[in-house]
Amino acid sequence: MKPFAIAGVQMKVSAIHSNVEMMKLKLDITMNLYPWVEMVVFSELCGYGPLLHTAQEVPGEFEKEMQHMAKKYGIWLLPGSIFEKRDGLIYNTATVINPQGEVVKRYSKMFPFYPYEVGVTPGEEFCVFDVPNVGRFGVSICYDMWFPETIRTLAVMGAEVILHPTLTGTIDREIELSIARAMASVNQCFLFDVNGLDTGGSGCSIVCGPDGRVLYQAGSTEEIIPIELDIERVKRSRELGILRLGQPLKSFRDHIGNFGIYKPGVPLPYLDSLGPLIKPTKLEKLTELRKKESEISQNEPTLGYKGLK
Template identity: 30%
Template structure:
């Protein structure tokens, strides 16, 4: 499929210029090492531990400076980029991401559908609709942090043909055990690749990781240091895993709501 780069950053709260400089520097390094897909963590530009008024000041629209810059960089570098951002839309704030093709085309945006804990003081849940995104590197799904703790979104993406599910996150030390369990579990449940991209600092546990379709952790980043995690994705591992572990072939689709609608990603959860 491609060589992926998880950009595990150490954001400084509210320091958007410094965080952007760090992101571009690390991304350029990854591109120099052959990365074809770049993924940044959740809320990397703003930091995580801010009050609502601070997020309101720093949030952008989906055609704002951050997404526009990374569209230009995707075109310059010839890479696919998944870049989260704090999004403002009218009176609402969302934790969002943009998926950008190597041509600079904005393929899709996604809003975190399950807002966690104190995030509810600032952010609104996005729609619980999950659609596969067709990129030049293959079919990907995107979820954000807490979304991966529910089995249904990942399953819906897998049933639509996702080969890789990308999960930008700010995952805490207190929830580290869940990070170590749930990413491999979702990969194995659905026999797909899972790429979790976390931050360090601000109480985050790092350990960005790429998990194979059989649940094996292929590579894992530092628990405390900013770094670039690079690894090749081999799509043939999906077929091999599904030949041994026929979860999707044996799954009873009548257990899902929406009937045929789920094939187009139109199932709405909750």
Template identity: 40%
Template structure:
């Protein structure tokens, strides 16, 4: 049985929670209805931010994930029966620290994954940095990894998510600068070298520079916004394309995850004070992957997603 997911990438300007709720209801009643709905970075935490001090900004938007905002987002996911990524929110942790955190709610309203941005856009983003990579499973479909905006500029992030078994990496973005032009090929490169789907969802004007896109495991753009307008991009993600690309090769002639042989010596990586060990190079395989698409030879496969609160 094939593993398909109807995906909606919502390229919209920042809005209030009330407007977000109304807009989501409208989108889910239209042909834009989807199973996984993704909004841009800080989508609900940007209105008026340019006129606030850091203290005022945190006072206006930072709250615990189980606070009133979280409860309402959970209810919206449950109401529409969707996997909902409402962008990122300002999370105030128990110790008072504030993080830029991506949240994922399941169709039953449960908070299924949280990811604190690791590579904040310094010096312009004052939020604390996270230190854990996060993936989550959509039962019967596949595994999804989370990254936030500037994370995409660091190839270690996407590679680690792919190694953890992510078949689709959701990268939520709020780029309001000319740098969006450079992010497009970076997104394609991350998809190509890791043989995964990558969805990069940027905000619309006047919040950000748009040009959201979905790239397949061979680097082909499946759907894209050419401008900065408010738009909902729809596509169907075929998770089996990941395993097929790895089995038969990107463009039929490249197998980066199968490079090492069992008797190869480890490759020292002085940059990381570490190494690539051929015995652990291959990525995890989603438990949903059909047996016919599993690679031959040694493989780290069908490893479960991390348990507990990933953040």
């Protein structure tokens, strides 16, 4: 057994004022109640809430405060994410801090929740990092999980535990819980999904094992979720199969050459036929937009929906 203890903090998130002091208080409480915890994970946009005007440069004061807290308790810390100003753009960025208070990785969300998360630029790099003598961890944020290729890529890069801060307060949270289980099972990894409350989400954080079974699911109140994971379960699952049955990661490896449709430059006519990425609207407006799209397509056959403004 290779144990490693992670605590998720499911807390109320305000969009009116900073939540940083409350995060620090929650860390104090967590480490006093559970001094055996070795890593703490907060929810997406926990520090300042979900409004773009809170965006700031990274590194900055938020990272500095979180680095101090990680060093204070000698823990790994993933303090959710914040909106980051970078080169005139805004990203949704999470920071990984080690027990010495050093920033070891930053990850920007690859799939902002378009068309709702308007104004946020997608990140381009996957994020994995090693905890010495424990295992390899990957970072994914919220809507990323809806795209199986993201978690699969982290698994192919060797990630055994996926840390997944999220901010979901919408009616599809139940669907997300099923996706979390599916991603854990098909990639044979632990998945630690931490949601916020109030403007930070509707709670129901979930921790899944490499067989997709639920280790813990929170309710919709503030909770500290300390879970000791046996990382060796991942290696055993990947070598011997889920419940000694399916071996999806090895099967994917052996048939990986069959997915040429994803290669850059390969036309995707069906996906292009689905139309532009827009918010749902009333039927008459949608019909008008479809008509406009058809006219553009006739004039510029190679442009498709990507040319719509």
